[in-house]
Amino acid sequence: MTERLNAGELAALAALDTPTVCNALELLVPERRGYGYTSKPFVCLYPEAKPMVGYAATGTIRAMHPPRDDKATLRARRYDWYRHVERTGPGSVVVLQDLDQPPGYGAFWGEVHTTVHKGLGALGVVTDGSIRDLDMCAPGFQLLAGCLAPSHAWAGIEQIGGTVTVHGMTVADGDLIHADRHGAVVIPHAVARQVVEAAAKVARREKVILDAVAAPGFNAEALIRAIGEADEVH
Incomplete structure (x- = not known):
């Protein structure tokens, strides 16, 4: 992986909307015309917000059924998840795949988790899961989600890191993500400074x-x- 972009380079990318970034990638890596971006409908909590650009902290969740692990294991996994988001660094973008079929049975994201993750330095989340507490979510913490749901059911972290697929976009932990009200795209590190x-x-x-x-x-x-x-x- 090439060296991470600095704050100025990230800000320059954030001045572009996501369709413009996709257009640029068609010139730089023509094969990316057919993949690497979201391709399914989603809910955007703050459509007026400027684009978010950051490195992905990936993971998976489930919510439909009671967990099989004991409380101590579940709590330890959630603590490890928080540490993972913090390690990804200030300005990270959480990309969280919901493994339930269909996704979105229970909302991992609401008032508490948006506030917590914003406090850990994340800019927002791209998820195919559901969100709730729309009037109480952390201001400025962007959510691109699959749907709305009133309950968190048994929502919990299943996997930390790794490769996930959300809204048709496959993302590896640490990938550079650009996202706004139009959707999200992975910017290959090798061409990020040319976009x-x-x-x-x-x-x-x-x-x-x-x-x-x-x-x-x-x-x-x-x-x-x-x-x-x-x-x-x-």
Whole structure:
């Protein structure tokens, strides 16, 4: 893995929305056009919030059935989870897969856990599980979730770290995540420092077409010429 991005580099990525990041990745790693991002519907608690960019703290939960482990084991696992989130570092993004079928039977995320995880330095969570306590969740802690649910049922941590799949996006622990109201995408470490420049190139190409549309006398032939000109923009 390449060296982690510094605060300034992360802030520059956070100035882009997630669709723009996906556009940039299509230039840098064309094969990523078909994977590496969320592809299923979700609930966004703070759609007006700026994008969150950070390194993933991954795990899995279950909520549908009573746990088979004793209370001491369950408590120790939850404590280990909290330590894992803290170790991932300030500005982490939690990515938590719900193993129940269907996901979302019980909500791991509500007033308490959003407040706790924000206190541990996390920016938010991407989960296919459910959320609750919408009016009491920690302000600014972003949630991209599968659904809403009133009860936490038996929600508890099953696995800490590893590779998970949430909303069609596969994420390994430590991956760089960019997420906003549109969804989330994994930014490969190898090209992370090139994304801002690539996004600017995409914007320059798009501007050629948008300017052509706004010009007097726009028609299909003008559009075709603009598309050709856009292809030459570097």
